[in-house]
Amino acid sequence: DVKVTQSSRYLVKRTGEKVFLECVQDMDHENMFWYRQDPGLGLRLIYFSYDVKMKEKGDIPEGYSVSREKKERFSLILESASTNQTSMYLCASRTTEHNSPLHFGNGTRLTVT
Amino acid sequence: KQEVTQIPAALSVPEGENLVLNCSFTDSAIYNLQWFRQDPGKGLTSLLLIQSSQREQTSGRLNASLDKSSGRSTLYIAASQPGDSATYLCAVRFGLIFGQGTELSVKP
Numbered sequence: 001d002v003k004v005t006q007s008s009r010y011l012v013k014r015t016g017e018k019v020f021l022e023c024v025q026d027m028d029h030e031n032m033f034w035y036r037q038d039p040g041l042g043l044r045l046i047y048f049s050y051d052v053k054m055k056e057k058g059d060i061p062e063g064y065s066v067s068r069e070k071k072e073r074f075s076l077i078l079e080s081a082s083t084n085q086t087s088m089y090l091c092a093s094r095t096t097e098h099n100s101p102l103h104f105g106n107g108t109r110l111t112v113t
Numbered sequence: 114k115q116e117v118t119q120i121p122a123a124l125s126v127p128e129g130e131n132l133v134l135n136c137s138f139t140d141s142a143i144y145n146l147q148w149f150r151q152d153p154g155k156g157l158t159s160l161l162l163i164q165s166s167q168r169e170q171t172s173g174r175l176n177a178s179l180d181k182s183s184g185r186s187t188l189y190i191a192a193s194q195p196g197d198s199a200t201y202l203c204a205v206r207f208g209l210i211f212g213q214g215t216e217l218s219v220k221p
Contacts (some may be wrong), residue, residue, distance in 0.1 A: 004156075031207070032199040033208060035211075040213075041213070042202075042211055042212065042213035042214060043161070043204075043211040044211075045209055048209070058209070072164065090156055090157070092157075092208060094207065094208065098144070098145060098164060099145070099164055101147055101159040101162045101163065102147060102149075102157075102159060102207070102208040103157075103159065104149075104156035104158070105156050106155055107154075107155065107156045107158040109154070
């Protein structure tokens with residue numbers, strides 16, 4: 001079974017801190033994604049990566065950056081955390097094949113105070 | 114711009130009922146469509162994936178259909194159980210665009 005692991009289940013950070021959210025997958029997937037999920041707004045794509053060292057902006061990249069130095073790891077970085085970045089963050093991965101489903105991690109609930 | 118809509122936002126049914134969840138999209142260039150289940154506070158679990166050239170997929174009590182000409186997919190759940198209570202989401206274009214989900218409650 002594919003496993004997508006997000007390093008923290010719950011995280012509390014202060015405004016202005018630099019925050020790193022880590023995601024690791026164990027199935028050699030090329031594509032990786034970061035979303036945030038908020039009540040009433042659904043899942044929104046922040047960034048995705050087609051392969052190592054590649055990144056593409058999603059719908060809401062402002063205030064975020066990403067790093068993909070190794071194929072199995074995709075990091076989301078909040079350069080200077082703000083209270084409006086309090087949210088559930090979800091990571092996912094898939095292969096490049098057309099019939100490849102998305103596999104999700106369990107999410108990181110981030111609170112910025 | 115592709116938009117994905119799931120109506121209703123919430124649904125409550127008695128146990129044993131057959132039910133249909135809807136997913137509508139505005140652009141037929143979906144590439145594929147995937148249905149997920151999400152339990153409270155958890156990540157998403159993949160249920161079914163339909164490629165754009167397919168009409169339906171089945172897994173156990175679940176059947177997903179796709180009609181690109183009408184911009185619609187449905188997820189049919191047969192003989193619903195309380196354990197089916199969750200939020201159901203659909204996504205198109207390899208997961209780039211999600212609907213907002215339908216929160217299903219199955220009452221014993």
